[in-house]
Amino acid sequence: MINLAKRVIRQTLNDKRSVMMILVAPLLILTLVYLLLGDSSYVPTIGMDKDTMPAPAVTALEEQELKVVEISNDDTDDAKNYLKDHQEVDAVINLSKSSGMDITLYEPSKKGTIAVSEIQKAMSTLNPSAKVTMNYVYGKQDESTFDSLGYVFLALFSFFLVFIISGMALVRERSGGTLERLLMTPIKRGEVILGYTLGYSVFAIVQAILIVFYSIYILGLNSVGNIGWILLVMVLLAITAVSFGAMISVFASSELQVVQMIPFTIIPQVFFSGLIPLDLIPYHLGNLCYIMPIYYGAAAIKGVMVYGDGFLQIWGYLLGLIIYALLLYLLNTLALKKFRKL
Known part of the structure; x- marks a missing residue:
């Protein structure tokens, strides 16, 4: 029994991702919670x-x-x-x-x-x-938490679930040898990434449409603006999530390691998605939102659902998601060099 325990300890210590998840991730998350939910020095x-x-x-x-x-x-x-x-x-x-x-x-x-x-x-x-x-001006005093923050959950659920599915699936493709065999053919690396992105994006688009219609017409989530813009944002966010999952999968050798990266890749984005006004975050840390894709999706959805915005008001957020997806596509294409044998 003691020998088994020692073996487990040695294996865990040798796995840097597990050590980071056990020791560093809780401290990171608690620090973010403290900064966001602690006493604010904001003067209204x-x-x-x-x-x-x-x-x-x-x-x-x-x-x-x-x-x-x-x-x-x-x-x-x-x-x-x-x-x-x-x-x-x-x-x-x-x-x-x-x-x-x-x-x-x-x-x-x-x-x-x-x-x-x-x-x-x-x-x-x-x-x-x-x-x-x-x-x-917008909203009402007696509205529920779901009504006031529903746009955040739409963005989070769409991004997180697609990220998990695409990240784990690509790791499985690589560990099973499918990706290496595919790269031995004349197919270009960019075409491989584009093929995976388009394939998983089909399911991501279906999921986005389902989530939006269910939230608005079944759960009664109020939307002031045109539902078409919400669907467009959700689709772009889902496509970005596929590319984000593909990038994370490059650094993971198993599905478990994809999960281990969630505290460092997804959870920090939750705090910058609109749950708390960004200008309340001390030390100007709210500016970190601009490097997080969920921010662009949540801000655009909020603009449409809460303020009734149209394209002229949300085009900057749409452009941010498109640029993010293109950058991830390029990074994923370059990352495939390490897996190409021929």
Whole structure:
């Protein structure tokens, strides 16, 4: 029994990927969770017309951890359009004797929650029983978590599942000798990668269509924009996932090693997919989103589903996915050199 245990320990220590997964991956994930979900130093910005606000209320708000921007009375009356044009402002407040305090936010988010919390702290010192009305430019106060974050799950599920299937299948092709025999023929390396990509992309496209229609028409996920743009984004994201899985499979010699790479390749992308506003991430780490394909897919889907965007608004995200897929195609083609025997 002791000898068996020693053998298992030696085998595990000799497998660098297993050691990384056991020791490094938990620390990496916990660090990301801490940075994203820990105490935030973010200072929200609120807009208000100081001339129409009571002086004690203005003083109380300025004493909180808030950046106060003075706007005109017309802007406070038309707060939704103001926030559309000034997304750097988190909330617009308007105080009246008849309706109490109206707080208008761009959308339900952590940034908005921080802003409302600071406003409520200020108002509690003046009138704890004051009536507060919440309004949103996009979304609503009582919507479920699935409604507000459904676009993230569409992107994550599509990318993750296709990545696993394509990555494991390509490792199996290589370990079984199929890939080497194929490369011994006159077929070009680029054609091999393109063939695998097209083959798995067929199933990825079917999956994307199924997920979108099921989420919207069966689960009731709300979508403001055209469903066709959502399908296009999902298809591009799925094709990118196939290429991403092919690239990861180059560094894996078995299906288990593909799974071992998930904490380093997929899980970090989850935190930059839109679950938390990127500008809340400290040390400017939110900029890492631009090297992660899930970000482009999730941002485009959110634009269509939440804001009702069309091609003119999401073309940058579509271009990002296309460029990512082309780069992965080139990298995968170059990586096949190590497997070509003739």
